[in-house]
Amino acid sequence: MADLPERRERRTISLRTRLLVLVLVPLLGFAAFASILVTHRVQRVQAAEDAVRQLRAAVALDTLRARIAEEAIPLVSSVELLELSAEGGSLRERNRLAITLHTLYAGAVARTDVAVAAATADPLARPQVAQAVQRLDVVRASWGAGETASARETSNRQLFDKYRFLVSQLSEAVDAHLITAAAESGDTGLQTAVTDLRLAARATTLAGEEVPYYLGYLSAPAGAEGPARTLFLRSWAGFKNTSDDLVASRHPAIRSGWITAMTHVDAQGIDKLLAAAAADDDRTVPGSDVLVQLSTAVVGRDDALREVLEVAAEEAVRTAEAYRAQARRELLRYGGAAALLLVLSVGGTLYTSRSIAGPLARLADAAGSISRGDLVDVEVEGPPEARVVARGLGAAVTSLRSVQAQAQAVADGDLEDEILRRPVGGPLGRVVHASVQQIVGALRDRELLQEEMAHQATHDALTALPNRAEALTQVDRALRRTHRTGDRVGLLFVDLDQFKTVNDSLGHVAGDAVLQAVAQRLRDRVRAVDVVARLGGDEFVVLVEPVLDDKGLVDLGQALIDTVSAPIALPGGTESRALVGASVGIAVSRVGGQHPGAGGDGPGEPGEQADRLLQEAHTAAYRAKQAGRGRVEVYDDDLRAALAAQTAVEEGLRHALAHDELVLHYQPVTSLDTGRVGSVEALVRWQKPGEGLVPPGRFIPVAEGSDLICDLGRWALRTSLRQLAEFDAAGGPCAGLRVAVNVSGRHLRSPRLVDDVRTALAAAGTRPDRLTLEITETVMVEDDAAWARLEELRAIGVRVAIDDFGTGYTSFGQLSRVPVDVLKIDRSFVDSDDPRTVELVRLVVGAARSFGLGVVAEGVEQASQVHALQATGCDWAQGFHFSRPVPAERLAAAVQDCGAVFAATNGFERAS
Structure with a gap:
């Protein structure tokens, strides 16, 4: 139960957190409400933009629909006019009519192509335009098909039906875009403008249908006049009704524009002709000149009606853009208000936190630091209650600092410090003073143990000689000293011969005795200032500092061989003796302690030089073993050059294997x-670039000395x-x-x-x-x-x-x-x-x-x-x-x- 207060403290909510919650709860509520408003305005902006795109696509598609509808007029006219000329006209007259109709058709095709290019520029209408153009190409390819006049007439009637189907599809697409534009927005004004635009588009569509249906009625074969007349009357009546609705439009520009278009000379001529045809139950075919004029007047009337449609489209787009601009303004207004309130709320929170929660938080941090042993100064600030707590905590810090000073004196080993004689008031002071004597004894015991462990870490347990790590440290120190004095350092690598035979034949106990005897002999043979170390196994080194002459090192190496080679008595009370030999390699640093292999004129890193010096002595000892054992070899310039050449060949051979420089020669x-x-x-032959074939004697032995021979x-x-x-x-x-x-x-x-x-x-x-x-x-x-x-x-x-x-x-x-x-x-x-x-x-x-x-x-x-x-x-x-x-x-x-x-x-x- 002792830790119950601590658990309760961990579960307590801080004052800063309480203040933040108090401020943030209404702030978050307002933020949620503001986000809903902003989201609604963003949706309105997106809806307005979508409506604008839908309207522009509808206008582009309706223009294309009107131009395609114009192409159908010469087709139907050609059926009737060519029949009339065949009945009562001459061949020359028939040809003139055909040329006239073909010219009208060609003009209509050109206008359609212009409309296609304009509609393709609208990204939303582009897929429907591409589909319509693909079908239009198929329809155009059927123009004038058939070898006889009768066959061509039949083909042209079918072609008119295809045009009518294509126009109907485009009309449906236009209406779909307009419906979508009206549905995208909830604005009444925009919906009214879209309704007027749909009505104008419907009127132009019906205007484009009534003349083709009239011509279809005139050219219908016997027995098919009734259905053809019904289609004509339906389109004619539909156009009249839609025209009356536009005349009654509430938009002045659309109303006046439509009245002006309907008083156009082409529109009045067409209306007069179609009204007479609608009133006459008998099919009366006008003359060829009248039909040709009718085909021409359709274009003029459609252009006039298109102007009204463009006015309606501009009004709808203007209304949609105005709606979009209004939605954007509302979005900026609500977003700005929300941001401003958010800034004010955050500022109020920060001010409250700084004036009240800040001092309390700093007082809590100071208390936490003190509880962790960091005796910091306690600043007296904040409300009166917080100031009282801060003064009490500061007094406790003063007492703890006295305890800390005594503990630091003990930790530093300064047990005679005056601070230890000053007891701290209260029970804590008495406890600290009573513990001093026990701590002093423990420190002395620890120092003795550390000295023993340090010796074990740096010396070989069997021979009591410095181990490999200590040997490198001693070499490093010697190189640093000679760098200052200008002397040289010598290192003798002593590698025992036949030790493995002794160890395997006489056992490890005998082997340990041999190593101990060799270690003692080496210590006895060198000077007191020289260092003898065991690297491990049967390898020893002797560090000589300073080196007076190289011949003295060689003589010392030979003396070490002679010393080691003397018979060694084995333990056990027997007369058995062991015989081992030694091979010695010598490496010498340059004047000033610089390693011979170091680049440049400076001394380089002494730690790295120690490793190099040991490696060179080992290499010289290996050369001594290869030369017959029981010898002294010095790592000199010749050995260094030979090893450098060998290393160069080895690196070149690795490059040759990696870069396909090797070839095979075959001997039958x-x-x-x-x-x-x-x-x-x-x-194997080495075809070295720039050198030619390298003799096998130069690289095969090098490869055999490494794993390269396996590769x-x-x-x-x-x-x-x-x-x-x-x-x-x-x-x-x-x-x-x-x-x-x-x-x-x-x-x-x-x-x-x-x-x-x-x-x-x-x-x-x-x-x-x-x-x-x-x-x-x-x-x-x-x-x-x-x-x-x-x-x-x-x-x-x-x-x-x-x-x-x-x-x-x-x-x-x-x-x-x-x-x-x-x-x-x-x-x-x-x-x-x-x-x-x-x-x-x-x-x-x-x-x-x-x-x-x-x-x-x-x-x-x-x-x-x-x-x-x-x-x-x-x-x-x-x-x-x-x-x-x-x-x-x-x-x-x-x-x-x-x-x-x-x-x-x-x-x-x-x-x-």
Whole structure:
């Protein structure tokens, strides 16, 4: 229950929050109401804009509808006029009428095209315009169809129906846009303007229909006059009624415009003719001149009516835009009012928070800081109640600062500070004073423990010598000192020889005793100022500072070897002794402590120089081991240049692998019985840009010293098998050849070798028995794991050859169990004239035949060597005598040359 007040305090709402809630509740209510009003005004603006777009689309489509309707007039006229001229007129008269009607039709088409271009500019009407134009193109293509006059007349009547259908569709589209425009807005004035516009559009539509229906009535065949007259009367009466409604329009401009249009001479002429036709029950066909004038008058009347329609459209658009402007003004007015009230409300909230909640919040922050141990000053401000609390809290801070000062003195280890003698009043002061003595004892114990732990962290537990980290620290400090004094630092890397043998044969206890003895001997042999450290395992270093001369370091290194090489008595009360040796590598910094490999003239980073100096000493020790062990090697300019050259070759080889600078050359292997080439050996060559072919002796040893040799082997496997498949596909002398690829010892020891071979075979689609892997005899003898790897490769069908056979340690007795298929006799045996060597080759061939192995002689360069090998029964030979290694593109010619060389060699033998 002790933490109940704390939980209650966490659940309490702060004063600032209460004030904010008090102000924000009505503010949020007003904001919600304002957002509704603003949203409503935004919707009104959008509705007005949509109405404007709908009206403009309707006007554009109605103009297009009127022009398309005009095209139909000459069609119907042509039926009646051509019939009349055929009955009573001459051929010349008939042709004149046809030309006149075609001219009228062409003019109507041109006006329609102009209307199409104008309507297409409206984005909302554009899809309907495109659909209407597509149908209009089909209708126009039917003009004047038919070979006879009767057929053309029938076609033109059908064409008129198609025009009428297209006009009807456009009229419906116009009406739909107008209905949408009226529905988009809730404004009464806009709805009235849209209604007048719909009425004007309806009138112009009916005006465009009554003349075609009249002409259709005149040209209707016998028996069809009744329905045709009904259509005519319906359109004529509809136009009259709509015209009367427009005359009674409440809009003055529309009313006066319509009256003016109806008094137009073309409109009066059409109305007079159509009224007489409507009153006459008998079909009376006027003369051809009257019908031609009628077709022309329709255009004039439609243009007059279109002006009224444009007035109505302008009025509707103006009303819609006015409605949109009003909605925008309301939107700005309501939005501005809402923003202003919001700013005023936020300002009032901030003022209240600053004057009341601010001081209380700062007082609460001060209390929180004090409770966390930060004894801050408490500012006295705010309402009277808050000032009383602030003064009391400030007095508590003063007392806590005294306690803090005493605790800080103890933490600093200054136990004699005067502050510790000043007890603080109250129970807390007595408790602090009583704890001082206990804290002092604890601090002393901790210091002793830290010293012990620091020694363990920097020293080797077995030999008590400084460990690797401490050795690097000591080297770094020495380099920094010599940088100031101008002296040099020497580092001797001592690597024990035969220690692994002692450890494995005599056990780890004996090995630990040897390491302890070596450590003691090294300490005894060097000066007191020199530092001896154990890096780990059987590796030690000796730091010499300063270095007076290099010869003295070499002498010291030899003395260390002699000291370490003396027999070491082993524990256990026995007479057994251990013998180990040492190889020593020496690295020396330059004058002023600068590392020899550092660039520039400055000292560089000492920490990095220590690492480099240790690495150079280790490299020199490795060189000493390679040179025969028990030696002293100095990391000098020659070794540095050799390593730099090796590094350059290694980097260049990595670049060559990544940028396709490597190529394969192939050396044929020729049968000594038939002269036929049965296989080739793939040899890696480096075609370096700007330098040409790099000799293999320059990069192969470097690759073998790193993992690059494995990458090189994988590349050779993939490339040789791929080119082998290309040889097969091309046909010729290279088809069907086998290929031999050299595998390094490092690659053979890699667990990836079998997968590398499988992957290369699968990628090339080559049978495994066409691939031979050449392994040096030394690798097989030194690595037992290589045998198991070769057995696995042979199990999948890959052949294995021992390269340079005779230079290793394989005995004839081992051939029965060695996992190989071919022996390749080293060139040193082929090139020898010693009869004993020839006999040895004969024995190798005989032993190989006994175990079912093939034999290939390498380095054959003379005809006499061919004859000698044939005498021993050797199967195959390769060498410069038959062919040098050649690129893939020259292999076919080289294979043919081998046969010719073989024939010439054997012909010479027979002749002699």
